[in-house]
Amino acid sequence: MLSRRDFLAKGSAFCAITIYAPGTLGAQSQLLTPATPFVKEINSICEMCSTRCPITVESRQDKLFIRGNLNAKSFGGKVCARGTSGSKLLNDPHRLVKPIKRTGPRGSGMWQEIEWEEAYQLIAHNLNQVCDRYGPEAIAVSSKSGSLSSHAFHFGKVIGTPNIFSHGSTCPISYAVAAKVMFGNELKLDLENSKYILNFGHNLFEGINMSMTRGLLAAQEKGAVKVVVFEPRLSVMADKADEWHAIKPGTDIAVVLALSHVLIEEQLYDKSFVQQHVSGFEGFATSMAQYSPEWASEICDVSAGDIRRIARELAAAAPAALADHGHRCTFTPEEFDLRRGIYAINVLLGNIERKGGVYFAKKSKLYNKLAGEAVAPSLEKIKVDGLPTPVLPRIDLAEPQFKYAARAGGLYQSIIPAALLQQPYAIKAWVMSRSNPMQTVTDRTQVQNALEAMDFVVACDVYISESAAYADVVLPESTYLERDEEIGDMSSKNPAYALRQRVTETIGDTRPSWQIFKEMADAMALGHHFPWQDIVDYQQRQTANNPELLPQLRKEGFLSFGIPLLMREPDMVAKFRQHYPNAQPPSERGDYGNQLQFSTPSGKIELTSPSLEEIAPGRSVISYRPVTLKQPNELYFIQGKSALHTNAATQNIPLLFDLQPDNPVWIHPDTAAEFRINDGDSITMTSQVGEEQGTAKLTLGIRKDTVFAHMGFGSKNQELTRAFGKGLHCGALLPDATAAITGSNVHTTGVTIRRA
């Protein structure tokens, strides 16, 4: 059996010509190999993407094998290729294991290893300087979402800046904002029990989200579901569907509105549900009256007959029918009404809190209230008093229409004009945690300019990412396999919690992000705002009222409490009441429909939203607005997720790199013939903001007017030695465009192609 030492030694021997950047694992004079105690199994949480599947890490001597945690039933004990490759990240000689500071110009790749203390002093000195000169508002803090973001965001609050951003606006923010406006809360999908599923390019079989992917598979396995996919290319999702409609990019909204049109016109919607729970139906219905299937088919290339038939089939399957709200999904600047329109279909089907429909997460607060007793433990919210109040509003609130988006994680891309044009005011420093805007924010050149314009940039990451390469100081974060974290809420139909815990000793001189941000605050003499000693203290504060929860979670990794509950399912409510004798009495229908609450201004589902009118005139009613996504001589350029990589984070990980090193461009053979392009040819793709080299992949599985590539490739920084220059950089081709209200970065544009 190979020890980790041998493994690393052999691993680096294969890459003998590689010169490792200072601070990386490969550059350490002697490889750092801690003695891993023999442990059979530790339960934790994956972090190779944002789904956070509960995992079980089997450890044989010093070798790790990662599989799914069987306690988390909906995840089935399964992991995807990324999830099971976690040990490759852990042992990658390219990962950063020592703090480094920049010694040459930004992006030059000139670094020097430093000690943590020096790094903290440098950061404290520079951030204090920016604060003194421009105020704390001039510091932006951004992080990918997930448990680790809470410490970075708390750091932002402690220094007093309002400018705190999640990656949301570059990925899932649209549906979150639409749900907030309409329902006051986000919704989950009960795919497993559905009889009819509409899918607008949410590729659950490649952009894997384990419990949703498995829910969909389970429904298909039962054979009782019909899945209809609208997507410009033949994704695996489209392949496995019952029907695939190769819709014109960015026009899904036309189908969505026409479906509502038919449901209303033919009186196929759930009238009693609408009457009881919906406000603004009349305004919505009036607006929908103009969107006939015939009108839609002109716009989107789906036949009017199909739209009408699908609407009828949906209604026949209701309420066990749903329209999936999608994920990383900004197809059009009209994203807000597209996602609202999708939710509107669900409302018309009356599938809220029904089997096979959509539902709200049953966190312990609501669940215990319904049960009439504390059947599920609750986590304490850790409050820190006396945090400074920012003087200026957030930079993305200059336009009031982004009020909801600002609350949902903000407009990440607004850092760019703030840095370059001081609009609405200057951002001079940037603290990034596990975030890679050079890949995920559109118009890479401007992102680079913004980073170059900063007085000071700190990045905290496991690699010198494309963005970290432009930082002044890069702090090496421990990988998820080496760190403990706070308890996370993973409630679905019943309350559930999960815990990430370290499964192996830390390699090199890395630290977990909770510690990094606490110590950064210490260095700035703000440490008193991080009152917990360490993460165990933090966990104990979370479980102050349920001390037995923590040891249980340490053992099981994932715990769920109670029985599944959908509030408008009489069976489930009856079972729930049998289980909990003190449970709330049901409504006369035998369900908890009367307990449904929506935290919207009207307290109901808002199919039209009068309050939106104040912040965005003309936007209260869902409507169609024409958009131009490409010029007549151009092709649509769309992107998507791969099952082997997570956005912009995993391209350099050994094995995953090997399994998918780049992103060939999908082109229809007829289109390729027009440009004399053969399969495998090098091509040049040009948009209004950039030009990129790629490889052509000829396939019938795409529209003739569209080209496709997986996102996250074509890194332009040498530090990512494997991924450097492999494939085409999508962000370098996408112009900066922001969707109304949701604030998301638009991902569809026009390009021209030619043989390179």
Added chain:
Amino acid sequence: MNEKFVLIHDENRCIGCHACTAACNSANELADHQNRASIDVKGPYLIDGELHYRYLRVSCEQCDRPACIRACPYGAISQTIDGVVSFNHDRCKGCLMCVAACPTGGCFYNKQVKATDNCDFCMKSRVAEGLQPACVTVCPADALIFGNANDPNSEVHKHLSTVLTYNRSIGYDNKPKLYRVASQVASERSRV
């Protein structure tokens, strides 16, 4: 009763996600760029006017009549009583006669152990510990089923007797123990 271990790959369920490839790599300590199994997503093919992919598992077929064994001059490849073909890394001299003889490309030179190697149904790693093979353990789509076909209560036995399976035809009567369920998606799709 003899055991007969077989692996079934259900192309209907497979989503081409390569979790199997990655899990095998990490469980069997292969180099980052070497794999015992892979999934070839082929196509799309036009079937009945509709486009479809085919998900083909590419790995050692675990022949009952293995060409590799006959080709090896050093007796480095053996077949156990339960039918599993596995490579003895200590005996292998790296002459690659097996690689030349194998009709499927199912064996390869493993740089990590400096000998030829194949998918051995995880017999020397996880199955020896009473676990399922690594690929089967993680497959998100439950597309892989492993077990003893001679055990009437096993899932593989039930599957082989109720679901139509096929073996890849590889030119001679090698009798693979890797079974496949062909994709039904085209015929199951509702006519539009």
